[in-house]
Amino acid sequence: MANVLPHDKKQLRACLLCSLVKNASQFREAGCENCEDIMQMRGNVERVAECTSANFDGVIAMMRPDESWVGKWQRIDKFTRGIYAVRVSGRIPDDVEDELDRRGITYRPRDGSARD
Numbered sequence: 001m002a003n004v005l006p007h008d009k010k011q012l013r014a015c016l017l018c019s020l021v022k023n024a025s026q027f028r029e030a031g032c033e034n035c036e037d038i039m040q041m042r043g044n045v046e047r048v049a050e051c052t053s054a055n056f057d058g059v060i061a062m063m064r065p066d067e068s069w070v071g072k073w074q075r076i077d078k079f080t081r082g083i084y085a086v087r088v089s090g091r092i093p094d095d096v097e098d099e100l101d102r103r104g105i106t107y108r109p110r111d112g113s114a115r116d
Contacts, residue, residue: 013052014085015039016092018076019110021059021083024048034079038099039092050093058086075108087112 011023018034024045031042032051039051062071063081071077076084088110091097100107 012056013048013054014056014088014110015052016088016090016110017051017096017107018079019056019074019085019088020079021056021085024052027052033082038096038103051096053088053090055089056085056087060084060086085110 012021013024013027014021015027015032015035017039018032020032020034027041027048028043028045030036032039036042039047041047041051060070060074060076061083062068062076062079065071065077065079065081068077071079074084074086090111091109092100092107097107
């Protein structure tokens with residue numbers, strides 16, 4: 001995966017579903033490596049804007065997700081290696097939340113508001 005981040009942090013965005021961090025053009029070109037089948041951002045500028053947020057806190061660099069205790073703590077240990085936001089402000093679009101419901105997947109916002 002070529003997840004090379006730009007030097008200007010203002011260009012960075014985080015996926016609202018998995019918190020993967022890339023710039024908008026990377027999301028537009030490749031979508032989200034973890035949830036493209038649900039988010040469908042590839043090739044769609046508007047969808048990238050709806051499904052990602054520039055408002056996020058902290059980052060985690062994860063090289064071996066399946067071995068990372070931080071990955072387990074953040075619930076990202078099943079995702080691809082890359083850069084992830086610790087918290088992401090915003091909510092997924094209603095159609096994405098409906099699709100998650102249809103698939104039997106519980107949506108947990110990445111802003112820290114969800115509690116177990």
